[in-house]
Amino acid sequence: xxxxxxxxxxxxxxxxxxxxRRSHKEIVAVDGISFHIEGGELFGLLGPNGAGKTTTVKMLxxxxxxxxxxxxxLGLDVVRDAKKLRSRIGFIYGGERGLYWRxxxxxxxxYFGSLYHLDPQATRKRIPELLEMVGxxxxxxxKVEGYSRGMKQRLHVARALLHDPEVLFLDEPTxxxxxxxxxxxxxxxxxxxAENKTILLTTHYMLxxxxxxxxxxxxxxxxxxxxxxxxxxxxxxxxxxxIEVEVFGSVDDFLPTLRAQSFVDAxxxxxxxxxxxxxIQSPAGAEAVSPLLGLLxxxxxxxxxxxxPTLEDAYIRLVEEDV
Amino acid sequence: MSDLSNLRANLxxxxxxxxxxxxxxxxxxxxFFGIVIQPTIIALLAFWMLRDxxxxxxxxxxxxxxxxxxxxxxxxxSGQAISGERWTGTLEMLVATPTPxxxxxxxxxxxxxxxxxxxxxxxxxxxxxxFGVLPRILRPGMFTLSLFFAVISYISFGLIISPxxxxxxxxRRLQNxxxxxxxxxxxxxxxxxxxxxxxxxxSYILPPYWAARxxxxxxxxxxxxxxxxxxxxxxxxxxxxxxxxxxxxxxxLYKARVEATLVRQ
Ligand SMILES: Nc1ncnc2c1ncn2[C@@H]1O[C@H](COP(=O)(O)OP(=O)(O)OP(=O)(O)O)[C@@H](O)[C@H]1O
Ligand SMILES: [Mg+2]
Numbered sequence: 196x197x198x199x200x201x202x203x204x205x206x207x208x209x210x211x212x213x214x215x216r217r218s219h220k221e222i223v224a225v226d227g228i229s230f231h232i233e234g235g236e237l238f239g240l241l242g243p244n245g246a247g248k249t250t251t252v253k254m255l256x257x258x259x260x261x262x263x264x265x266x267x268x269l270g271l272d273v274v275r276d277a278k279k280l281r282s283r284i285g286f287i288y289g290g291e292r293g294l295y296w297r298x299x300x301x302x303x304x305x306y307f308g309s310l311y312h313l314d315p316q317a318t319r320k321r322i323p324e325l326l327e328m329v330g331x332x333x334x335x336x337x338k339v340e341g342y343s344r345g346m347k348q349r350l351h352v353a354r355a356l357l358h359d360p361e362v363l364f365l366d367e368p369t370x371x372x373x374x375x376x377x378x379x380x381x382x383x384x385x386x387x388x389a390e391n392k393t394i395l396l397t398t399h400y401m402l403x404x405x406x407x408x409x410x411x412x413x414x415x416x417x418x419x420x421x422x423x424x425x426x427x428x429x430x431x432x433x434x435x436x437x438i439e440v441e442v443f444g445s446v447d448d449f450l451p452t453l454r455a456q457s458f459v460d461a462x463x464x465x466x467x468x469x470x471x472x473x474x475i476q477s478p479a480g481a482e483a484v485s486p487l488l489g490l491l492x493x494x495x496x497x498x499x500x501x502x503x504p505t506l507e508d509a510y511i512r513l514v515e516e517d518v
Numbered sequence: 519m520s521d522l523s524n525l526r527a528n529l530x531x532x533x534x535x536x537x538x539x540x541x542x543x544x545x546x547x548x549x550f551f552g553i554v555i556q557p558t559i560i561a562l563l564a565f566w567m568l569r570d571x572x573x574x575x576x577x578x579x580x581x582x583x584x585x586x587x588x589x590x591x592x593x594x595x596s597g598q599a600i601s602g603e604r605w606t607g608t609l610e611m612l613v614a615t616p617t618p619x620x621x622x623x624x625x626x627x628x629x630x631x632x633x634x635x636x637x638x639x640x641x642x643x644x645x646x647x648x649f650g651v652l653p654r655i656l657r658p659g660m661f662t663l664s665l666f667f668a669v670i671s672y673i674s675f676g677l678i679i680s681p682x683x684x685x686x687x688x689x690r691r692l693q694n695x696x697x698x699x700x701x702x703x704x705x706x707x708x709x710x711x712x713x714x715x716x717x718x719x720x721s722y723i724l725p726p727y728w729a730a731r732x733x734x735x736x737x738x739x740x741x742x743x744x745x746x747x748x749x750x751x752x753x754x755x756x757x758x759x760x761x762x763x764x765x766x767x768x769x770x771l772y773k774a775r776v777e778a779t780l781v782r783q
Contacts, residue, residue, distance in 0.1 A: 257613075258780055260775045281616055293608050305534070306535075309617075310612065311615050312617065315530070
């Protein structure tokens with residue numbers, strides 16, 4: 196059964212531009228997207244900065260009214276039945292804001308417990324369990340203003356779970372967490388899924404999406420450009436290999452020539468400290484390496500690797516193709 | 519049944535919001551100045567100026583300035599409540615819960631008003647001791663009852679302005695503009711009979727006016743029927759303003775979700 200049904204969803208912002216002569220500009224943040232999420236499913240929403248992920252999540256969590264289209268969650272309409280829906284969903288928007296910094300972590304949770312109309316006795320029992328789960332047991336009595344960024348993020352996780360919601364929206368939940376913290380959070384997310392919660396997750400970490408999500412939608416400029424299981428998305432690039440070429444110094448002049456080659460399907464550049472890495476998707480695989488290096492004559496080249504494509508490569512392909 | 523348990527849950531929120539506000543205040547030096555130092559200075563000055571007057575005059579001024587303090591507090595805090603939450607990003611978190619937002623604002627305002635009430639009583643008692651003039655309240659029972667409803671009616675009136683802050687922080691100007699006219703129209707310091715006739719209907723629709731009438735009446739030994747009438751009017755206006763406020767909050771929060779103003783950009 197579908198727990199979340201989104202159809203033809205659109206959201207337009209009216210932004211003020213210019214300080215003196217105020218004029219309005221319409222920004223189409225979400226441009227007619229449709230998808231559904233089944234009960235117990237963990238669904239990923241991926242896309243570049245400004246693609247419309249947060250806007251979508253805010254509409255799903257009743258904080259923004261859609262300009263057009265409809266959303267039903269647990270059979271309830273997000274606009275008409277917002278009130279009923281709110282006690283059945285939980286969310287994290289990512290980042291440090293949205294907590295009372297002058298109060299302790301425990302006091303924050305107690306307050307939200309009462310706001311969610313939870314039984315005080317039950318809340319008192321639940322808070323230590325949640326703090327334990329997010330690894331804040333020892334710091335719960337301290338004021339939030341003394342927490343690190345990641346600790347605040349963890350407290351948000353506890354807050355989101357306080358009322359034991361059936362559906363969860365996690366907008367970049369691992370943003371700013373250290374590797375161990377991020378791994379712990381992924382374990383928490385897996386456990387939540389094992390409890391049969393329906394989860395929508397946005398992230399910029401492809402490995403995370405690959406490891407967690409059953410289904411993924413890639414959104415770019417407000418539109419869904421692909422949807423499927425991680426394996427299905429990877430199959431978009433399965434006939435290709437990825438060639439990684441380490442280069443030192445600027446290669447900008449070479450890019451147009453490289454892109455024009457028949458054996459180059461997609462090309463992107465990653466910056467890693469003093470060196471850059473050219474990521475080339477090619478159907479020719481290892482055979483493309485020598486012509487490629489020939490074209491890079493005069494450039495200092497480091498390691499060259501030919502590998503199988505990953506979800507990230509599929510993502511890059513989808514997002515670049517759309518440009 | 520679900521309404522009743524909702525009511526209980528919302529009452530609980532009022533108390534926890536109040537507790538939160540008090541805890542935060544304890545760590546804020548500015549608030550400490552506002553509720554302890556400043557009233558003490560005012561009370562000392564007032565008693566010094568009034569030291570040769572009779573009980574009637576003193577009690578009138580004490581209650582008048584007390585009401586001024588409470589009204590300023592109610593107006594300031596309920597206005598501040600929402601913009602503060604918006605600033606810290608907690609407004610969205612509050613809106614996301616099943617508790618109506620005005621319940622939270624009531625809790626915060628109540629805490630601050632009660633806190634300044636306690637501070638005020640203490641400072642007047644202290645100043646009275648210093649100058650050896652302890653004003654007497656002639657009908658203590660009626661006075662307590664009036665005070666109870668006065669606090670609620672200040673809050674209900676202050677609350678009506680508060681939702682406008684979600685839409686537009688410029689509303690602060692309106693808020694400042696409301697402080698002084700209410701002192702005058704509410705009859706805090708002198709009877710409204712001294713004002714031009716056309717202002718009287720304005721006074722009658724202000725809950726603070728009925729609060730002032732009940733409190734002045736009870737302290738100076740006015741007729742019980744008049745005090746009860748003023749209390750009745752307070753209750754009436756609390757209900758009317760409460761209903762308007764609830765609707766206003768609903769409308770304005772909807773608008774904020776359309777215009778994406780729940781959170782500061
Ligand atoms: N309140 C707002 N007013 C005007 N424009 C907005 C507002 N919020 C978002 N936008 C615009 O809407 C578009 C989508 O933004 P959104 O925050 O949904 O992207 P996102 O996919 O979450 O990006 P990121 O990965 O950076 O978090 C962007 O162009 C953004 O500038
Ligand atoms: Mg975002």
